[in-house]
Amino acid sequence: MLLHLCTVEDWAHAERAGGVDPLPDVGFVHLSTPEQVHLPAQRLFAGRDDVLLLVVDPARLTDPVRFEPGVPGDPASMLFPHLYGRLPATAVVAVLLWEPDRRPPVPTADDAAGRYAALALSLPVRRAHACGDPVARRGAGWAVGSPDHPVSRDDNRLLLPVPVDAEAVLADAAPLVPTAAASVTWCWPGAPDDAARLAHDLERRGWRVGADRVLARAVPAAGEPTGPAELLAQREVHDLWADSWRELLPDDPAAIAQLVGREHRNDLALRVLDVGVREAGRVVAAGQLRVDGGTAAVESLQTATGHRGRGLAGAVLDRLLDEAAVAGCDLAVLEAAAEDWPRHWYARRGFVDVGVTRTATRTTTRTGQAGTSQASSR
Known part of the structure; x- marks a missing residue:
């Protein structure tokens, strides 16, 4: 696996733009191996705590990677991988936090x-x-x-x-x-x-x-949307979220407002898609997809009281997986309570522990x- 250093802000922008463009002055994207990434990190980002390591699967790159000398001061025998073309967001299989004093394990695809x-x-x-x-x-x-x-x-x-x-x-x-x-x-x-x-x-x-159990499955090929689930603006799901929290916090409207109001924060860090089913103008089932390079996280899948048992959650999940495929993700992940029934529901839909x-x-x-x-x- 190869690595690309960038800031939190840079990656959020690249995710929305579909990838990282080559530097205009050299014509390539700087990459590193896990053994050498500390050199450019110390040179370019010393003292910063907003630095990320994008884990890149070379098999997903279509443009050439050439191993070439770095800058003066790097070991003379060390060659760095340079990508002569765009780094697609879908080639990024994980995003790690850069820590100068620790070498995090680099996951494979x-x-x-x-x-x-x-x-x-x-x-x-x-x-x-x-x-x-x-x-x-x-x-x-x-x-x-x-x-x-x-x-x-x-x-x-x-x-x-x-x-x-x-x-x-x-x-x-x-x-x-x-x-x-x-x-x-x-x-x-x-x-x-x-x-x-x-x-x-x-x-x-x-x-x-x-x-919570961590569940995962390969993202199936996208199909033509046929069920009742559709893409929604996030504000359209707020009432459903508020109703769900009200079941836990019936006497705390201020807390509910905080818990609903925090959700837009994720949109600032990665790409977020909200999917739901509307009946009589009201969203009665919904789920969220968070796209992070080639990884898609399924979140907040829920159905309103009185509408459960009708397959609406399944329709939302199918649409979320379709959107993950359209986004170029190969892996879908989620959390499910270790002692509760939903993890068995997900298992029937191809998710494994x-x-x-x-x-x-x-x-x-x-x-x-x-x-x-x-x-x-x-």
Whole structure:
């Protein structure tokens, strides 16, 4: 696999434009191997925390790649891959956070768990950068926060890309705990024992730990849309989202407004498509697709009360997979609660279990006492 360095803003623009264009002064896109990428990173992006590693599958490139000398100061024998043509967004199979002091594992195209982990751990950081929210390295992880959405677990959390012990987590997460819904998320492909041990240790210390199964499938070839699901403007889905949150938070309209209002933030970090089914002018089923290069994440698939059991969610999922194919994605990923029935529903639709992601939540009440609340459920 090859790597391309860019900023959060650069990748968001490239995703919408369909790829990265060659530099006009040299006629190629700079690439690196995993063993040499630290050299251009230190030269071009020293001291920055908004730098990404785009993982490029050479098999998906149609223009030539030539290995050529770098710049003066690089080892004389080292040759860098230069792509003489456009880098298609669909050739990017994962997006990693660049960390000068750590070499992240680089997933291959067929590593569904690794590709999912890259998206799950990098998107919250990329989203925070795109929104101008606080981002900080804390120990082995990344901390993000959203002052405008304090009840959102997704936007106020510590993200752990590598195994750590509970004591380190508690120290690194401490600045987040006063937030209404502080949380810690970890997803370590290939280290299930370490992940389970951290969950056990945090539970002993009073944190609530939930597990989701990571499911994945190859994206089928696109067909002509035939069902009732259609592309929607995101605002058209707001009422359905609000109704869903109202079932959990019946007495907290301010929290519901935050949880619905936060969703537009993803659009600033990657490409987002919303799909739904309308009946009598009202959206009664919907789902979201987040396109990140060649990876498509299915999110927020739901059906309104009173309309379930009629196949509407299946129609939405089919349309989401069609849109993933149109976008050039080869892999679809999603999370499903480990102990709930939807993961079996997804299995019948071709999704297979590839791993686990865990989130530990500890909230603080208005009186300053530690506790757990429904508002920390997402």
